[in-house]
Amino acid sequence: MKFDPKKITIKEVGPRDGLQNESVFVPTADKIAWINQMSHTGLSYLEVTSFVHPKWIPALADAVEVAAGIERVPGVTYAALVPNAKGLERALSARIDEVSVFLSASETHNVKNINKSREETFPILAETTRDALAAGKSVRGYVSTVFGCPYEGAVAIEDVIRVTDALLEMGVSEVSLGDTIGVAQPRQVQEVLEVLLKRFPADKLAMHFHDTRGMAMANVLVSLEMGMTTFDSSLGGLGGCPYAPGASGNIATDDLLYMLHGLGMETGIDGEKLQTAALFIQEKMGRPLMSHSMQACQA
Numbered sequence: 001m002k003f004d005p006k007k008i009t010i011k012e013v014g015p016r017d018g019l020q021n022e023s024v025f026v027p028t029a030d031k032i033a034w035i036n037q038m039s040h041t042g043l044s045y046l047e048v049t050s051f052v053h054p055k056w057i058p059a060l061a062d063a064v065e066v067a068a069g070i071e072r073v074p075g076v077t078y079a080a081l082v083p084n085a086k087g088l089e090r091a092l093s094a095r096i097d098e099v100s101v102f103l104s105a106s107e108t109h110n111v112k113n114i115n116k117s118r119e120e121t122f123p124i125l126a127e128t129t130r131d132a133l134a135a136g137k138s139v140r141g142y143v144s145t146v147f148g149c150p151y152e153g154a155v156a157i158e159d160v161i162r163v164t165d166a167l168l169e170m171g172v173s174e175v176s177l178g179d180t181i182g183v184a185q186p187r188q189v190q191e192v193l194e195v196l197l198k199r200f201p202a203d204k205l206a207m208h209f210h211d212t213r214g215m216a217m218a219n220v221l222v223s224l225e226m227g228m229t230t231f232d233s234s235l236g237g238l239g240g241c242p243y244a245p246g247a248s249g250n251i252a253t254d255d256l257l258y259m260l261h262g263l264g265m266e267t268g269i270d271g272e273k274l275q276t277a278a279l280f281i282q283e284k285m286g287r288p289l290m291s292h293s294m295q296a297c298q299a
């Protein structure tokens, strides 16, 4: 197997996508200690929390304290999810580097997740993006339910294109394509990327796979073959989306790293240091983490 280019960017979303769906509230000091450990593993990007409404995501109600309390290691981008102007105000007060706005390709998931139709969401995200850019922040966009919706089933590629176009027009630097409920399989990933890559350059897109059906690694491999170089993942496989029934964890950063390094790809990340950080958060969660690497290292 030969892949070109060999440099891959991993965006660690565990402190946000991982923790948002957990019933355990990880104390603020532990979240900060965990993020600080990951900052020294060679990861260049950490999504550290979410400035959504704390009633909607109680596990991340301490977003301001977490983002304001972490160490800022040079060369690491500290990002957070931001749904609207109120979220941006909180994110700016906590000195976040990058803002991630989000919406869904499918209408029903968008309404369940952020209480607005897609049409109502566009101007809110446009305003948030404009104001974040004006404040000197970079902005990333997520499209959820790209490969399937928990309420509507199949999602039309035209909807994915429309929402991706809208985000790029607003000025986001990259769009992350979310398999929110982990239904994608390799052939579908290939077919979807064949269409999208005719319209958008690969370096404007990232892949965000959840591993509900064990397909995430195969989906990454196909994406690599199609020229994708940026992947979101969550240490130990933590994660899910509380407003997407059936969603489970993201692809595990530790497992992803094992495959990428085995393929000769460069990530800049130290696997041993990452494992130490995984053991730390596992102890705080009080349950075994789901990744294969974590199970193997403790067997």
Ligand code: HMG
Binding pocket: 017, 020, 050, 051, 052, 053, 054, 056, 057, 081, 083, 084, 086, 087, 088, 090, 102, 113, 114, 115, 142, 143, 144, 145, 177, 178, 179, 180, 181, 208, 210, 240, 241, 242, 243
């Ligand atoms: P809403 O109730 O429609 O909000 O919620 P609103 O604009 O009508 O405002 C109602 C009240 O909430 C107001 O307060 C606002 O100030 C306040 P009041 O005047 O009544 O006192 N408020 C806020 N407070 C704090 N922070 C805020 C905020 N916004 C409004 N940001 C809202 C709309 C978007 C806020 C809500 O629906 C929400 O928080 N949803 C978030 C759901 C969520 O976090 N889902 C998971 C993340 S997405 C995901 O996991 C998918 C992803 O991983 C990719 C993939 O896998 O596909 C990214």
Ligand code: MG
Binding pocket: 017, 178, 180, 208, 210, 240, 241
């Ligand atoms: Mg997700």
